Amino acid sequence: MKIAVMGDPDTALGFKLAGAHEVYSFGSSPLEIERANNKLKELVERDDIGIILITETLAQRVEVPEVEFPIILQIPDKSGSRFGEAQLREIVRRAIGVELKR
Template sequence: MKVAVVADEDTVTGFKLAGVKEASVAKEGDEFEDALYELSDEIGIVITTERIAEENRESLKRFRDRRDVFPIIVEIPDKHGSTQSQLQEMVKKAVGVEIDLEDI
């Protein structure tokens, strides 16, 4: 199973340096969706950033609706870190309680 990255330039560069061969710089709209559909059928995991995924939520939904299980799309923080709302949601899922991160 191969890994591909579809993300911003900095993220793509980092993963290329780590040895990922299939990587596309694509940030928004049609550019992002086209990059997903150009991936090889051998790709099992697609890595993108949380911010790009959030900006392209509809494109990701269309892509997932046309595929069965693979590829799995993994959203990672970019160089600016995780977005606060996503962190709150992860904590809520993990512990079952919503917290206000400004109180921490």
């Protein structure tokens, strides 16, 4: 199974440098958002994609389908997470039962 990444140019570049093969970069114009919507639909329909990582900012602007597979995870972009640090800690604690401390 492959991991696909969708996000802004800076996030996409970071994942490309990290060795990700399926990386898609989108701007913020209406045409780019339409392209992102189409790409997300295409990725969801592919059998070889297991995880789709999409930046939180992009996920707010596209229609993210409610599917069980592939797994679609929202990730922070260069501007940080839309969730606060405390909320992220709580999400991790509930998900895996581990409390993160600094």
